[in-house]
Amino acid sequence: MSETILYIIPSDPYWQPDQAASSRAVALIEELCPDALGDIETDESDAPAFIDGAGLDSLSCPRCGTQLDFHGWWMARMDEAYRDSSVSSLAVTVPCCGTDTTLNDLVYNVPSGFARFRVTVWSPNRRMLDDEELTRISDALGHPVRQIWSLI
Structure with missing residues (x-):
């Protein structure tokens, strides 16, 4: 059985937030995904990693x-x-x-992209984020974001 994953990434693949911005974004995503069945976590890397959407x-x-x-x-x-x-x-x-x-x-x-920073929502148990929700996350993070839905 596959698991749905929601990735939130900055539009600039090299951009990374500071800790306070990252924490604000995670708190907001937790509010927007209250029924998530899995963890909500952040990940940072030295180089942009490719994140492919389901069905690429x-x-x-x-x-x-x-x-x-x-x-x-x-x-x-x-x-x-x-x-x-x-x-x-x-x-x-x-x-x-x-x-x-x-x-x-x-x-x-399908939405896909590169990122050094990402927020991962395991089994978010909801539909895609709408434009207003993405704007709120962008404001919390301090940078425009994209959403990528994937399966593993």
């Missing part, structure tokens, strides 16, 4: 909308990014129109 199987260019080769081009770019364990650069040039962008800014078929 395609992506497209943020400029022209062309679907990109998921198993070829994207996997090769991910390998390049992770070859340097610090993931110092997420920069890519898309093959369709030559736009310089980042792996974080590609348009994934």
Whole structure:
């Protein structure tokens, strides 16, 4: 049986909050997910980690909308990014129109992204957060956030 996981990540993959902001965000998320069946925890890392949403199987260019080769081009770019364990650069040039962008800014078929900081809600037992709730979390954290729903 799979478990649903809600990740809240900053929109900037390199950004990390201070302890007070992290604590405020967790307290608010606990309020917004009162029926969570699992823990609510934070995690920080030295380099951005990829957090994929449930059902990730395609992506497209943020400029022209062309679907990109998921198993070829994207996997090769991910390998390049992770070859340097610090993931110092997420920069890519898309093959369709030559736009310089980042792996974080590609348009994934389900919300996905990179982050050095994340809040994880195990079995949140609720539907997606709405825009007002995301704004409240962003305000508590001091930085815009994204939500990613995943399964393990």
